[in-house]
Amino acid sequence: MSDDxxxxxxxxxxxxxxxxxxRDRIRLKDADDYKVTEGVFDSRTLMSIYSLMKGKYISSxxxxxxxxxxxxVYWGAAASGEDLAVKIYxxxxxxxxxxxxxxxxxxxxxxxxRSPHGLAEVWARKEFANLKQAHEAGIRVPRPIxxxxxxxxxxxxxxxxxxxxxxxxSEVDNRDYLTIIHYIKELWNRASIVHADLSEYNVxxxxxxxxxxxxxxxxxxxxxxxxxxxRRDVETINRFFESRGITTENAPxxxxxxxxxxxxxx
Ligand code: ATP
Ligand code: MN
Numbered sequence: 017m018s019d020d021x022x023x024x025x026x027x028x029x030x031x032x033x034x035x036x037x038x039r040d041r042i043r044l045k046d047a048d049d050y051k052v053t054e055g056v057f058d059s060r061t062l063m064s065i066y067s068l069m070k071g072k073y074i075s076s077x078x079x080x081x082x083x084x085x086x087x088x089v090y091w092g093a094a095a096s097g098e099d100l101a102v103k104i105y106x107x108x109x110x111x112x113x114x115x116x117x118x119x120x121x122x123x124x125x126x127x128x129x130r131s132p133h134g135l136a137e138v139w140a141r142k143e144f145a146n147l148k149q150a151h152e153a154g155i156r157v158p159r160p161i162x163x164x165x166x167x168x169x170x171x172x173x174x175x176x177x178x179x180x181x182x183x184x185x186s187e188v189d190n191r192d193y194l195t196i197i198h199y200i201k202e203l204w205n206r207a208s209i210v211h212a213d214l215s216e217y218n219v220x221x222x223x224x225x226x227x228x229x230x231x232x233x234x235x236x237x238x239x240x241x242x243x244x245x246x247r248r249d250v251e252t253i254n255r256f257f258e259s260r261g262i263t264t265e266n267a268p269x270x271x272x273x274x275x276x277x278x279x280x281x282x
Contacts, residue, residue, distance in 0.1 A: 058107055060133060064165030065104075073162040073169050077102060081179055086139075086232060091177040092169070094161075099172035101158060101179075103143070105136040105232075107166055115139055118212065118232075121239045136166040139232055144168055146209055146231035153206035155199050156227050173220050173227050183226065184216030184256070193257045195226050197270060200249060204274045209234045212245035216256045247271055 068074045074092050081089040081101065092100040115135050119125050125142055140163050147160035147170060159171040174180040183192070196219065203209055211218070211234050218230040235242055250271055254264040 057104075058133070061104060061107065061166055064167045065102075068162060068164050068167060068169060071162070071164075074100060074102060079177060081177065089179075091172060099174075099177075100161065101170050101172045103140070103168045103170070105140050105166040105168075107133045107136040117241075118142075118235055118239075121241065122235045123238050124236055133166070140166045140168045142234075143230075143232040146207075146234040149207040149209055150203060150228070150231065153202055155202050155207060156225055157231065158227065158229050173222055173229065180220035180222035180227065182217055183219040183221050186221040188221070188257065188260050188262065190262055192221070192226060193253075193262050193264065196228075196253050197250075197265070199226070199228055200246070200253070200270075201274050203228075203234075204237055204246065205276070208237050210237060210239075210242050210245045211249055214249035215252045243271075246274060250274075 065074070065077075072095055075095045077090045077092045079091050081091050087103045087105045090102040090104065092102045094100055115138075119135070119138055119142065122142070124145060125138055144160050144163035147157050150157045151159055158173055161169040161171065163169070172179075196214075200211070200214070203211060209231075211228065211231065213230060213233040214228070218228065220227040220229060233245075235245065239245075247267065250267045254267050254270075257264050
C-alpha cells in the first residue's frame with residue numbers, strides 16, 4: 017500500500033472510532049459512569065490509537081466490548097483480519113490513588129509520572145509487561161501485541177466480537193480448580209509476578225481452556241505486598257470454587273507450595 021493509501025485507511029478508522037465514541041456518549045449520558053468514560057478519548061489517546069493504526073497493529077475498531085472500571089475494551093481487527101482486544105485505560109483522576117499502590121514498590125516501575133495521564137500510560141505498559149511475562153512463561157493469557165500510551169492491543173478471546181464466557185458464568189469442575197492453582201504457581205515461579213486481582217471475573221473459560229486476563233494490577237514478586245496479594249488471590253479462588261461445591265485445598269498450604277516451602281511428608 018502507498019503511504020497515501022495508508023493515511024486514508026488510518027483516517028477512516030479514526031473516523032469510525034469517533035463515531036463509536038459519540039454513539040457511546042449518547043448511550044451513556046444518563047449512566048453513572050458517564051463522567052468516568054467521557055475522558056477516554058482525549059487528544060493524546062487519539063494520537064496513540066492513530067499511531068497504532070499507522071504502525072499496522074490495528075486496522076479497524078469495530079465496537080465496544082465492555083466499559084469497565086479501569087478501562088474500556090474495544091473489539092478491533094488487525095490487517096490480517098485477526099480479531100483484537102484494544103483496552104484503553106481511562107486518564108481521569110478517579111483511578112489515580114488506587115493505581116499508585118500497585119506501581120510504587122514494583123522494581124520494574126520505579127519512577128512514576130504523577131499525573132493521571134502519565135499513570136494511565138504506566139498502567140497500560142505494566143499490563144503489557146505482565147501479559148508478556150506470563151505468556152512467555154507458558155501461562156494461557158491473551159497474547160500481548162502492542163502498547164502505545166494508555167492503549168493496549170492484545171489477542172481477542174471470544175468470537176464475533178463477543179468475549180468468551182467468564183469462569184463465573186461457566187460450569188466448573190475440579191480440573192478447572194487445579195488448573196488455576198497451577199497457573200498461580202507458574203505465575204509466581206516462572207513469570208515472577210502475582211496477579212493481584214484474580215477472581216472468577218478475570219478468567220475466561222473458552223472451549224475447555226482457562227485464560228487469565230486483566231493483568232493491570234499484577235506486581236513483581238519483589239513488591240512489598242506481593243505475598244498479601246498472593247494470599248488474597250488464593251482465598252478468592254478457593255471461595256469461588258467452594259461456592260460451586262468443589263473441594264479446595266487449604267489456602268495457607270497452597271501459598272507455602274507456591275513459595276516452594278512445602279514440607280514433603282512422603
Ligand atoms: P472490570 O471493571 O470489568 O474488571 P477492567 O477495566 O478491569 O474491567 P478487564 O477486566 O481487563 O478490564 O476487561 C473488561 C472486560 O472486557 C472483560 O470482562 C471482557 O468482557 C472484555 N475483555 C477484556 N480483555 C479481553 C480480551 N483479551 N478478549 C476479549 N474480551 C476481553
Ligand atoms: Mn476485570
